[in-house]
Amino acid sequence: MRAKVTVMxxxxxxxxxxxxxxxxxxxxxxxxxxxxxAGKVIELELAETDPVKARAEAEAMARRLLANTVIESFSVTLD
Known part of the structure; x- marks a missing residue:
């Protein structure tokens, strides 16, 4: 499953x-x-096939590494 994380x-x-x-x-x-x-978009190819679990995994990645949640917000979409 493909996830797209948008960080602004x-x-x-x-x-x-x-x-x-x-x-x-x-x-x-x-x-x-x-x-x-100006922000950034990170596309992730995930092995997870369950959309709920895939979204949770991508959100965890964003919170832990992809976004600095002090100054940035993020959104996750699944394709």
């Missing part, structure tokens, strides 16, 4: 990469772009 900075946390992207987009002439937040 929490609201209120400074996001210098997002700011840099927003500034670069404005410099390229893309007007009307508001706040930009």
């Amino acid at each position: 900075p929490k609201a209120g946390v400074l996001d210098p990469q997002g700011k840099a992207i927003g500034h670069a987009l404005a410099g390229l002439g893309f007007a009307g772009v508001g706040e930009v937040r």
Whole structure:
């Protein structure tokens, strides 16, 4: 089963990469772009076939390694 973990900075946390992207987009002439937040997506191929167990396993991975839960939030989707 494939799991996708999306990790984003929490609201209120400074996001210098997002700011840099927003500034670069404005410099390229893309007007009307508001706040930009940059995150990461991690795709995992899991041996688990039970969707409930697979989600729990991916969430445990995110909490323990993939996301810094002090400053980042995450979501898990299964394919």
